[in-house]
Amino acid sequence: MTFKLPDLLKRCAKRPRARLKADESVFHEIWLALAAWIRSQMVKKQGAKIPTFGTWRWVIMDSSTEQTTADTLRPSFTLAESFCKGYGLTNRRCESMKPATKVKDINVYEVAIRYSNKLQKDTVFTGLKDIFQVIGEAAASRGAVKLEVGDIGFLIIKECKASFLFEPEFNPFDEAGEQDTEVIELEGQLQQPQVGPSEAGPSGWMDPVAMEVAPPSAHQPVQAKAAKRTRRPRTASARRSAKPRVPAQSIIELEPPSLDN
Numbered sequence: 001m002t003f004k005l006p007d008l009l010k011r012c013a014k015r016p017r018a019r020l021k022a023d024e025s026v027f028h029e030i031w032l033a034l035a036a037w038i039r040s041q042m043v044k045k046q047g048a049k050i051p052t053f054g055t056w057r058w059v060i061m062d063s064s065t066e067q068t069t070a071d072t073l074r075p076s077f078t079l080a081e082s083f084c085k086g087y088g089l090t091n092r093r094c095e096s097m098k099p100a101t102k103v104k105d106i107n108v109y110e111v112a113i114r115y116s117n118k119l120q121k122d123t124v125f126t127g128l129k130d131i132f133q134v135i136g137e138a139a140a141s142r143g144a145v146k147l148e149v150g151d152i153g154f155l156i157i158k159e160c161k162a163s164f165l166f167e168p169e170f171n172p173f174d175e176a177g178e179q180d181t182e183v184i185e186l187e188g189q190l191q192q193p194q195v196g197p198s199e200a201g202p203s204g205w206m207d208p209v210a211m212e213v214a215p216p217s218a219h220q221p222v223q224a225k226a227a228k229r230t231r232r233p234r235t236a237s238a239r240r241s242a243k244p245r246v247p248a249q250s251i252i253e254l255e256p257p258s259l260d261n
Contacts (some may be wrong), residue, residue, distance in 0.1 A: 003138040003145045005031070011134045012127070020126040029116055030127040035150025036115040037106070042152060042170055045073060047103030053132045054079040056152070058101040065142075073101065075171050077155070077164035084162075087136035092163040 009024040009031070020026070041048040047057030058073040076095045084090060088117040091257055108128070112119040133153075139145050145157040 001143050003143055003147075004149050008131065008134055008147060010136070011138075015130065015134070018128055018130050022115065022123070022124065022127065026119075026123070029119060030124055031131065032150065033111050033115040033119060033124065034106075034128065035152060037111045039150055039152055040115075041104055042075065045070070045101055047100060048106065049103050050080070050106045050128075050132075051082075052080060053083055053128075054162075055103060057103050059095050060099045060101070063128055075164075075166045076100070077162075079162045083132070083136060087140040087160075088163055089136075089139055089157065089160045092096045152225045 009027045012018060012020075012027045013022065013024045024032075030173060038048040042056060042058075045058050047055060049055040049057075054077060055074065055132045056077050059076045060072055061074050062072045076098075078091050078094065109121045109122045112124045116124075135145065135147070135157075137257060139157040139162070142160060145155070147155045149164075151167060152170065153164055156163050156165055184219055
């Protein structure tokens with residue numbers, strides 16, 4: 001039941017009320033351009049902020065030192081407060097109050113021109129609105145969400161709690177060999193299949209549109225017939241000892257005559 005990137009692109013392209021009328025390839029290009037812009041910020045040890053969705057940034061773990069080095073930084077992701085309130089979500093780890101390096105707000109014109117081949121500013125702006133709305137709706141349904149964000153890592157939302165599993169390039173293993181153990185275990189749980197292929201989409205996520213169930217009244221005759229078919233037949237001795245059924249016409253003929261006659 002994990003909601004993955006192919007499910008996101010499919011839902012965006014087929015939403016009847018989508019702001020951007022485009023196919024999956026356009027939404028995929030928008031997503032890749034966004035991931036490329038985020039990466040360009042992260043490799044410079046700077047953050048990337050999408051006010052209506054969330055923020056990737058570098059948290060300063062040791063603020064006592066005067067000079068910030070790569071050893072004192074750790075990547076972090078936090079969903080925006082407005083996004084959490086809109087879809088009933090929370091951040092598994094909240095580090096918004098910790099000091100961080102410089103953070104830059106998204107510029108859709110820059111995303112379209114520098115990180116795509118043919119996208120327009122309005123296409124990126126409108127498409128991202130659809131993408132973030134579909135992500136929020138999928139997460140609000142209390143299903144598991146696991147979205148690959150370029151080569152940065154995976155956005156994971158399970159039971160309405162969000163976290164981000166960064167690639168080792170951005171979050172190398174420390175001396176103890178641990179990298180957000182809780183997030184890694186959660187990512188491992190999402191790898192386990194939960195439904196059969198006939199019940200799920202291409203990546204195992206069950207589309208609500210395809211989960212229509214007939215009303216209870218439609219199932220009752222089927223159950224009654226099944227119960228009738230499973231009734232155990234009587235033995236030969238039981239049939240011989242049973243009283244013969246008298247037709248209705250015979251019963252009428254055996255009634256005593258009326259006193260009026």
